[in-house]
Amino acid sequence: MKAICFYFQIHQPFRLKRYRFFDIGNDHYYDDEFTNEDILSRIAHRSYIPAAESLLRMIEESKGKFRCAISLxxxxxxxxxxYVPEFLDLLKKLADTGCVExxxxxxxxxxASLIDPEEFEAQVKAHDQLIYEKFGQHPKVLRNTELIYCDEMAPMIHSMGYKGVITEGAKHILGWKSPNYVYQAASCQKLKLxxxxxxxSDDIARNFSNTSWEAYPLTADKYIDWIASTPADEQVVNLFMNxxxxxxxxxxxxxxxxxxEALPRFAAERGVEFITPSDAISKLKPVAELSVLHPISWADEARDTS
Incomplete structure (x- = not known):
């Protein structure tokens, strides 16, 4: 059975207002509340809310066969x-389905993971507690900022109680290997990657509306056919995007x-299932160790931390 593991990232920073020399000592409030509300509200109503509603429909219409992961x-x-509490309510509904990790x-x-292990651990623990308070889940899989990962981090991540990490299938790390397998960390064999x-992932995130792209237009049946036609022994196609x-x-x-919303129907027709990261690391056996000597990420062309 071929599997798809969808993961969606949500992040918006607190933006700082213009702060002049003469504000020093007089103004101790640094956030730009107007910009924060404007950007978050606009993106939430254009993207986050309708996307969450689509995910709910996909779960309901597939009778729970559609599964995915979210981190925020x-x-x-x-x-x-x-600013947008109604979106948090939708995320709680997704959590309640039991189909969203x-x-x-x-x-x-x-x-912090690059410079201060103690700060990194403190931040992850604080985040873990917040996720439990809001959605009733204690995360089992880590997604570091920008998917940053290297061998040095693996033992610490495992010691914090996580079973797996999601990261970038960087070409300079994989070489001839395929990203469509579960791997284990070279520096901590109990941690799965x-x-x-x-x-x-980019065929959706970058190319979907690109009319000059050779595969345009991208339809759900065409896309599922591509996944179904990957080599038979490949385990899972990890689709990670904002x-x-x-x-x-x-x-x-x-x-x-x-x-x-059409993906689950065509996936069912082609015998492709949807799994969460925890499903993948619990059900699928690692095929090999993977060593990542220098930090990688999903950012920019180099896929590193430059």
């Missing part, structure tokens, strides 16, 4: 509570929501 930072949860990450979308399939892909990066007018 502590700082975006704080903003959602103030919430992942661990740093509370403030920070780079799920790697983003860069091409198939939730903003749906409605913001790819506007509603492109048909992106109809594409998303």
């Amino acid at each position: 930072t502590g700082v975006v949860i704080e903003q959602l509570e103030i 919430f992942l661990a990450e740093t509370y403030s979308h920070s780079l 799920l790697l983003k399939n860069d091409k198939l 939730l903003e892909t749906f409605g913001d990066f790819q506007p509603r007018e492109t048909g992106i929501f109809q594409f998303l």
Whole structure:
């Protein structure tokens, strides 16, 4: 059985207002509340809310066969509570279906893992507690900021209680290997790695509305055919992207929501199932160790931390 593991990221920073020299000592409030509310509310109503409603329909119409993962930072949860609480309510409904897994990450979308292990652990624990309070789940799989990962981090991540990590299927790490398998960390064999399939993720996130793309237009049946036709022994296709892909990066007018909602039907016809990261690491056996000597990420062309 071929499987798809969908993961959606949600993050918005607290933006700072213009702060002049003469404000020093006089103004101790630094957040730009107007910009924070404007950006978050606009993206939520263009993307987050309709995307969450689509995911709910997909779960209901597939009778729970559609499954996915979501992670959102502590700082975006704080903003959602103030400006768009109705989206948090939708996320709670998704959690209640039992078909959506919430992942661990740093509370403030920070780079602490690169410079301060104690701060990194403190932020992840604070985030874990918030996710439990809001959605009733203790995350079992970690998604570090920008999917940052390297061998040095693996023992610490496992010692914090996580069974797996999702990261980038960087070509300079994989070489000839495929990202469509579960791997184990070279520095901690009990920690499993799920790697983003860069091409198939970008076909949705970047190329969906690109009229000059050779595969345009992308339809749900064509896309599922691509996944179903990957080599028979490959275990799982990890599709990792920002939730903003749906409605913001790819506007509603492109048909992106109809594409998303049609995926479970065509997947069922082709014998493709949907699983969460926890499903993948519990059900699928790692095929090999993977060593990542220097930090990788899903950012930019180099897929590193430069």
